[in-house]
Amino acid sequence: MPGTLLLKQSEIKELISMKEVVDSVETAFKAYAQRDVQMPPKEYLFFQEGDLRIMPCYVRSTEEAGVKCVNVHPHNPLEKQLPTVMAVIELVNPETGFPMAVMDGTLVTDLRTGAAAGVATKYLARPDAETLGIIGAGKQACTQLMALNEVMDIKEAKVFCRTCSTRTSFAKKATETYGFKVEAVETAEEAVKNADVVVTTTPSRKPLIKADWISPGTHINAMGADAPSKQELETKLLLKSKIIIDSWEQASHSGEINVPVAQKVLKRKDIHAKLGDVIVGNETGREGDEITIFDSTGLAVQDVVTAGLIYRRAREKGIGTDFDFIS
Template identity: 40%
Template structure:
């Protein structure tokens, strides 16, 4: 049998953001419909200045695909010392009926796409319908991806952006305004950005509270992306008190997500978590119910998102005869 090989350029031209948003919605619904097997993901932390590598695995009954993704990040010396990116990813797809390897594809772009789409799906389900202003805390690649996705589900009038690094913030402002024509305000402080926001998006590798509770206005929707493993944090835990808390996976978020911090401080109890996002998409639980409530989407990232997105890319590649086929397993 033949196995398809897809590089980063192939992946980029085989799927667009609207499709990714659809596949991520499929993933959340499948997860909360009992159609997904998703073991806990594992993470190997390497000594500084190196970062970590995550391994995520899932099976989706709806598409009969098993996916396995390895994704690394936080290797700042890679470009200069080794000539490779600071973060990389690889996805393997197996036909669940035979467990034969059917596709190997670049996973770095896929991870960015499906993570951006996750934020957009949460905005559709939880943000106020009249939301217009976004605060971007962090202005790296994933911050850009969040805007690419969110603009597909709402009209963004203004972005208030902040970053530790002024040069990164300045480049973000240029890039976003050129690509989308959305005005970007380079905020003088985190507080100045957050206080203006209908939607707060955080995409940093934070190790402490970046956003304080006093800054968050009633009716704000928070998209918490950066905290996806032990030791990371972006929000003052007090923000969770009285908020509507939605996780992608409760099991993951209470152990490795932003939700762990208020639980650890006993600001909230596990039963204070309102829902998983798939439950809201399926109509099992309500989304936003008033214009004044603060909603929080804590996303640790799930293997099933990789599964459904990679499966769509694979189907598009087969239909378009894209990629390189090789005999991994001789017939």
């Protein structure tokens, strides 16, 4: 019997493409909408400088089960020379509980979060969307652009973050990688004004995007808010838009909507639908020139379905290291 497969980030990079992750995440949203998933909301441990999240999931039809343990420590890059987000995923055999794999979850988190915005954009943006505004220029902005490029015919993108050198470097590298113009701009307003699709990827606790800056017909992927008190979009913007979430339990606690929900300005009846229900056709998506917002908190099913594909691919190709934990 094989042991537990250990997979590091460099090995995972060779095993999966962003297109495949977008497909996996769409499958994950469908499974969640079809009630094929056992998945309690993520649990948090709050530290002085960051937090740790535990995310378990079981997909009944495919017999995939596992848990992701992921941290968010915003001061890491500058103070500790470590990533803001680091994660480990364990896949288990539901029949026996045997640990089938332990793998780096940092790359999986980056990829599947980008892919979630890709899936939302596929279903909620205008079909002719071709301009993109990006707020934030870190690792998550990179995978957002990678995924959006899979579902949009991007002609032009603008990026803003507070550090001039970071946004300039991001724009230069992205232009070289994708072949369309990515321009670093000096304000958030300049980045989002007249954009067909907007993506926000910051840890901000104060709204960065004002309602007046967003044109009718824009689709927004609000990806940064992932803990209580975080908010990137002005509440006025949320109130005038069609809001699609991944999970009410998580979004109301720690997603983009968490602050106005806590303030009782936004209520559950103001949320249009969950993304999975739009994908399977239980709810409508975009209708005309409305502003749509996808509030993404990240679901454990996205991690488990993606990790399952990585595990099968690794076994097929003989990649990774077997380790016997229970000897």
